[in-house]
Amino acid sequence: MSDEWEPKIVGFLCNWCCYAGADMAGTSRMHYPANIRVIRVMCSSRINAEMIIKAFQTGADAVFIGGCHPGDCHYVDGNYRTKKRIDLLKRLIEHIGIEPERLRLEWISAAEGEEFAKTMKELRDDIKKLGPSPLREIAREAI
């Protein structure tokens, strides 16, 4: 084991797609980096700005959101709302000095275990290049 720094990634995964995709990656024994801490939600649109901001404040190096493909949301149009919300939030965090690359939204279906594993690798590599979140040093303990 190396002592190399590994990013901490908070992942909000939609129960109907990305969470099942992650499950599939696991059950098919695909290898992907263990940087992600998964929180299961019933729809990607359940994720509000507060949750993401709080994750960054408490020291997350990146926040990942996995939702159903456009048109596939189980609540019809939740993911369209998610997309707009995340696009704007990326701008907002950039304005105050957090790299927008630290916030990522992807559409991953329940059948795309491989896609999930690939995305996790990419994300981890990208964040490793970026380095630890600048908020880490000022992050205070959650609650």
Added chain:
Amino acid sequence: MEDEVRKRIAEMLDSGEVTAVIALKDVLGMTTPCVFKKGDDLSSLRLSPHYPLATLAMKMHKMDPEYKIAILCRGCDERALLEMAKRNQIDMDKLSIIGIACDEETAKDCNCSVPYPSCEDLIGEKLEELELGDAFEDYKRMSTAEKLEFWKKQFEKCNKCYGCRNICQMCFCKDCELENELWLKKGRLPPDFPVYHLIRAFHLAGKCVGCGECESACPAGIPLMTINRLLRDDMKELFDYVVGNTEEVNPLYTKEEF
């Protein structure tokens, strides 16, 4: 300009078109919001400094929806009223508007591109072709790390007085997320960086009318309008949404794809 407004107010009250007019007046050398009724002495009327009068109209409307009110209304006030109406906080049909245009200095100060309400019988000169320039040129040149340093210093000054929220015309939720202990623990000062200010900014996206009251209310002198204006530009760029002057719903609340 003041005399013209006085005349208009007197007409409206005398003819019975409205029962009350929300405006500003001088009390012992201070300008304060007030309500004029029929027969009141209008000599103390003032037009500036600007003050978020739309909140008063909303509150009065909620107390008695049938009450006919007129309101002194700048561009930002009108935007606030329109956004309130979209959210069922006020009924524009019960409201008369006394539109006043802002002068160049005020408009530039507020970085306001529409410093006048849309009504026809506007009082004052309508500044349509105002050159605002890019107020954020210097800011945009900063690197990400410099921006973070800048805001750390700024937000550190916050004493969580809630002044920015309390003065805001567009803050009328019954339960405020800024008081939710899930995000912000009570009694922690300064509030955890950058939670307080980002939640507020995000909630006001597509809602903030750019009146600048939050920044003037802030005892710590935090440049809150910088973020509000950056988000205003983002809403335009990303969703082609402009606050106040359309019938459109905030795209963040709609299901359409962009």
